[in-house]
Amino acid sequence: MKLSSKKNEFGTAALYCRLSRDDNMDTESNSIQNQKKILQKAAKEKGYTDTLFFVDDGITGTTMNRPGFQKMIQAIENGYISAVFVKDLSRLGRNYIEVGRLTEEFFPAHDVRLVAVSDGVDSDEGENEFTPFKNIMNEYYARDISKKRRIVNKMKGNSGVPLSPPPYGYIKNPDDPRFWVIDPEAAEIVRRIYQMALDGYGLAETAAALEKDGVFNPTYYWRSKGTSRGGSKSTVEPTKWGHTTIKKILTLQEYCGDVINFKSYSKSYKVKKRIENPEENRAIFLNVHEAIIDRPTWEKVQSMKKGTRRRRPTVTQAPSVFSGYLKCPECGGNLNFHFNQGNHDIKFFSCQNHNSGLRKCSKTHYIRLEFLERVVLYEVNRLASFANEYEDDFIKTMMGRSAKVTENERARKQRELDGLLARDKELDGLFERLYEDNVSQKISDARFAKMSQRYEQEQGENAKRIKALRLELKKSEGKRMDIDTFLETVRRYTNATEITQRMVAELIDHIDVYHAEKQDGVTTQHITIYYNCIGAFSVPDRRKIPAAEITMGTRKGVAVSYSPERIAV
Template identity: 25%
Template sequence: MKKYDAIYGRQSVDRVDSISIESQIEYCQYEIRGGAYKVFQDKGYSGKNTDRPQFQAMMEAIRRGEISRVVVYKLDRISRSILDFATMMAEFQEYGVEFVSCTEKFDTSTPMGRAMLNICIVFAQLERETIQMRVMDAYLSRSRKGFYMGGRIPYGYKLEPYLIDGKRTSHYVIDPAEADVVKLIFSMYAEPQTSYGDIVRYLIEYGIENARTKDGGWDRCRIADMVKNPIYVKADLDVYRFYKDQGTVLHNSPEDYIGTNGCYLYSDKNSGRKSVHLEGQHVVLAPHEGIVPSHIWLKARLKCLNNKQVARPLKASNTWLAGKIKCGKCGYALTIRKCKLKTRTIRYFICSRRMQTNRCEGVGGIEADAFENLVLSEMIEHLKQFETLSSPHTLQENPKIHDINVKIEQITEEIDKLLDKVANADGVLMDYINKRITELDAQANVYRQQLSELSPLENQEKCNVAELRDYMQHWDELSYDDKRAVVDQLIVTIKATENSCEITWKI
C-alpha cells in the first residue's frame, strides 16, 4: 500500500486574530512539496482534548498503515493537552509516523527533538488554561457587578438595553400582564397546602396560558424554577438575612437591600445546583425591579427548602433558635452540642467563646429542649397582649426602622468576621477581638433598644397574629425552617445564662 502525508488543521472559532484552516493547509502544502497528501480538518473544535471527528478519522488511517507523516501548521493545532499529546506521539512511533510542524522545526527521531516537542506542548497547555482563567474571571467580575450574562428571559420580564458604569448591557423590565401571573403563582405557593400541581391545574382551569411555550401550557418544573428564582423578589433586609443564613456569598452591603431590586444568583464552577445548594452560591443585587414582596417570596422559598428532595442547610438542623441566642455574659453566639447517653441524646447550648478560648465564665451548658420550651411559652404569652395586628405590609415601613436594622446587620457582620479570626489569634489579637466585640455588642444593644421604643404598629408591620398563633398550635409538626421563620418575626435576640433568659422582641 502506497502511503501518503496527512495535513491536519483545526480552528476553534472564527476570529480576526486567528489563522484560518485554509491558510493552515496552504502552509502545510508547501512543506509537502508536491507529494501525495490528504486533508483532515476540524472546524469549531477545541484543542483541549481529542474528541474531534476528523482527528479520529486520521488516527484510524494511521492504524491502518496508510499515513507516513502528519503535517500541521503549528503544534497547538493538533493538541493543547500534555497527556493527549504524549499518547498521540506514542502511537505515532508505534506505527512509524513522523510528525512535522511547519512553524516549529522538530526532528522527532532524536531525544533533543522529542524533548523540545514536549516543552512546547507544556506551554500550549499553559496558554489554554490561562485563556480559560481569564474568561472565567471576566465572567465572574461582570456578573457580580450586575451585568446581564445571557440566558432565557424569565417569565414576567422583557429585555431592554441598559448602561452600567458606562458599559452597554441589558436589564429586565417588568411585563405587567405576565407580572400579575407571577404574583398569583407566588401567593398560591406561599400557602402551606398548595403544591406545584395545584398551581398548574388552577392556571389551566382558568385559561391562563404561558406565551413562552409553544402550546401555552405550564408544568411543575417551570413553576418550581420560578419560585426558587430570586430575580422576582423585592429584596430587603429579610432577604439579605435569608441568604446569609444559608451560607450564600453576598456581594452587596445590607444598606443596599431597600426592598425594590431583584437579585441574580450565580454559582461557582464546582458548586452544586443553584436550586438545591445555596451554600457557596453568589447573590448580587440586579439593576431591575422585583415583582414579588419579600415576605411572600420568603414564605415560598422556605417552603421549597422544606421539600425532602431539597437539601436543608446544616445550620438549622439542630435548633430553631440558631442565630438568635447569645451568651448573657459576653454576647458571643451560643452554639449547640450533643451528648449521647445510654437511652437518649441530650442537646445543650454552650458559649462559643468559652468553648474556643475558655475566656468566658458565662454559659457552660443549657439543656436545649427545656430552653426551647421556655422560649416557646414566652412567645405564646407575648402574643396574648395583642388582639389584632396589622396584616403584612399594610403600612409603609418607617425609614428609621430600616436604618437601625441595617446598622445592626453591619455590626453582626463585623462580629462574625472577628470570630473567624479567633482560631488563629494570639494573646494580643484576642484582647483586641474581645474589646471590639464588647463595644460592638453594646452598640447593637442601643440600636435594639431604639427599635423597641418605636411605635408598636411600626414593628408589627410584617406580623399576622392569627397566622403565628396557628403555627404555634402545630409547633411539633413544623420544620426547623418554619419555626425559625416564626421566631424571626417575633424576636430580635435572646441573651441567656444558666439562670436567666432576656428576650428582645420585635413587636
C-alpha cells in the same frame, strides 16, 4: 463521507483545524478558513491528493474530548489515515502530556506521519528536539490565558455585571447586552409559579398544572424564540415540566432584581466540572434589574420551603404546617412531627433530641397539634385585634429601642462593608491597568506576577471580612420587614378561623414550646411565638382584645392549659 483505506502511494491525509477563545488574540491567522488553506496547500506540496478535513470550532485545546478530534482518532485506529496535518502543534491541543502521548506513542504506533506547518515539524524528517518544549509552551499559553480571563471575569463580576446568561423570565437588554430586562411572556409564568407556591401547591401539582395548560418548559420556550442555550438538550415533550425546574425557579434570588456572581467555580483550567461556591464567597448586588417577584414574596416562599425535605408520616402522608417552626427552648433542637400508632387522629410534636435515644434533652416538650393550632389561632387573633384597635401603640412597640439598636448596628456594619467594597473595586481597577500594561508589554510577566500577588493578598484579606459582614447582614436583613408591610399582613388575618401554611410563613419566625409543668394540681404549658419583624411579643390586656382560656383534655384524662410566656414590652 466514506473513508478510503491506504491504497495510494501516500494514502489519505487528515487535515485537522481547531479554533477557540484561547486564540482570540490572533483570530485572523488562526481562523478555520485560513487553516484550511494552509493545510490544503501543505498536503499538496507533500504529495497528498486524498485529504479529509476534521474541524473543531469554538472548543478549547485544554480538553481532548473534541468531536472532530475524536472522529480523526477513530479514523486513524481504523487504518484510514496515513498522515495528519495541523497548522501548529497547539491545534492538536494545549495539554502537553496528552499531545506528547500522541506525537511520541500513538502516531508512530499507527504509522501516521505528523506535519505541523508553522512549527516546522515533519515526523518523516526525523525527531524534532524542540517539539516537547513547544507542547509545554502551548499549555503554558492556555494557563496564562485562563489566568488573565479569570482576572477579567473577577473584575466584571465584582462590578455587578452578570456573568451568567439570563434565567427564564429575563432576556438580554437590547440596548446593553451585559444586563437583563424582563421577558413579559415568561415572567408571567414565573409569577404564576410563585403564586401557586404561596397557595400551598407542591412541585408536582404545579408542574402538572402548567403541563395541562400547554405551557412550554424553559428549554422549548427558548427554542421557540430562537435563543441558543448551552447544557443538555431536553428530549421530553415541550409542555412537560420537571420538579427540579419548578424548584430552581422558586429559589432563584435573581427574580428579586439581584445579580449573584461566582455561584460556582472550577478547580483548574483543565477541569471543566463546576463546583458550587459557598454563599459567603459569592458577590451579590441588589436591585440591579427590574424585579419579577417582589422581595417579601420571594422571602415568604423560601420560608415555606424550609423543612420540606423531611420524612413524612407513613400513614397521614401530610406534614403539619408547623413543621420546621417549633423549637425546644431547653436544647435548641427542632420538634419533630408524629402521630399516635394506636390512634392516627392524634398528631403531636416532641423534641428530636429527647427522642433520639441520646437523651440530649431532659424533657419531651410534647404538644398536641390540635392544641397548638388553637393556641396560635388565638394569639394571631389577639395580635390582629391589637393592631386594628390600637394601631399607634402597635407601631410604637415595633419601633422600640431594641429595633433602633439593631438598626444602628446594621448601619455600622453596612458602612464597613461599603468601605471594603470600594477598596475592592479600586484594586480591581489596579488589576485592570496592570493587565493592560502587561498585554502591551509595558511591564514584564515577572513584574506583573509580583504586583498582582500583592494586590491579591490584600483582596484576600478584605474578602474574608466582606464574607463575614455579608453573612451577618443577611441574617439580620432576613428578619427585617417593612413595618407597613407587616401591619398589612397582620390585618389580613383579622378574625381568621383556621391555620394555613401561608399564615404561618408570613407571620411566624419560630415558636418555643416548653414542657408542660404541673403546679397546684394544674398542668400548664408555656408557649412563646416569635413573629417576623417584631420577635416575641406579648399582646397587652386591653378591653377590646379578646381573651379566653384554652384547655385540652389528654388521652390520660389530664387537662392541659395554655399560658403565654410573658415578654416585657
